[in-house]
């Protein structure tokens with residue numbers, strides 16, 4: 001059985017599994033050259049099929065992690081919206097722009113229900129089949145279960161505490177481990193969660209604690225990132241880096257008003273409460289901006305990092321003691337924070353820590369492909385991840401051709417590129433003492449912990 005898994009959030013990605021075994025996975029950004037690409041990852045999906053040597057006609061399950069779904073496969077609930085969508089779709093086709101637009105399923109479900117309609121009646125099967133998915137079933141996968149699944153599946157642990165922490169993702173209030181059909185997802189009340197803690201034993205996952213949008217750790221850290229003038233989600237790593245120089249704790253107390261561990265240590269809370277309208281992130285950012293006046297970037301970052309670690313490490317310690325688990329498996333964008341992971345690793349309660357390498361929403365594609373294959377069993381198997389090179393492969397000939405076009409020399413071995421002296425890079429003349437890049441021949445699924453290394457040692461730069 002071939003299952004195509006897709007995620008359409010930040011770091012939109014596709015993954016392909018055969019009978020639950022991962023065959024290919026790649027992020028859209030690697031093909032579109034747009035960092036953190038959002039939208040329907042059609043290029044990545046096509047690339048996965050090419051790697052496996054199959055066609056869309058061979059796909060048995062088209063599995064998508066919530067929150068998003070390709071807009072082109074749903075008719076709009078009203079005739080005017082449908083007409084408008086068709087007009088825009090035609091324009092995009094004429095301009096040669098692909099169908100990247102998505103719908104947010106929780107909003108779409110609410111709209112469909114409010115009009116007294118049924119979701120499955122709006123699914124555009126004709127368009128779906130015409131696009132080549134001639135026999136594929138459609139499935140929807142819970143956002144945080146997908147994060148948890150990826151953490152367990154590749155950890156190789158027999159049993160573990162599983163934590164998923166991000167900004168927010170739509171989750172099912174029940175049957176979260178099922179790959180839902182258009183009929184069953186319509187009956188679900190989707191809730192936005194930013195954290196789950198689960199116990200994984202004997203192949204079964206039991207959700208113990210959750211945090212809603214109000215106490216979102218990812219939203220807190222992202223709000224600080226933006227308040228510092230960076231882009232979120234993308235530049236959170238800069239805050240982590242700056243935090244090392246931030247020693248003044250005077251911002252810790254005001255930041256705790258926007259994010260902290262609950263008194264019973266089961267979840268995260270904030271003084272800012274979302275009432276179903278308005279933007280909780282903006283409310284949080286306003287408090288952060290006001291309190292950080294007159295403080296250096298380093299001290300703002302230092303406090304943000306301390307508050308994040310204090311809450312998440314505090315919760316992990318409590319949950320590990322409560323369950324008696326010694327192994328911890330984690331996934332979700334917040335675990336891209338290497339300093340936080342170090343603190344978790346240093347906990348006396350933790351014997352082993354596994355961080356799923358594609359911990360951002362890119363990893364959801366991998367889980368979506370596997371959950372769709374496994375959900376009938378409701379049991380999750382675990383085996384160690386061998387490697388992450390699941391994308392397209394570039395052979396020596398391809399590398400040589402690209403280097404020749406760029407007028408670069410091929411150095412010792414196929415993987416080392418030597419840049420000639422005095423080469424103009426951008427608007428600068430760089431006179432490097434040594435500059436070289438190592439190119440691994442197969443693309444990895446997106447990682448925060450990069451395995452490619454580019455070493456540049458410019459000794460003189462002339463404008």
Ligand SMILES: [Fe+2]
Pocket residue numbers: 143147166167168169332333360361
């Ligand atoms: Fe997520």
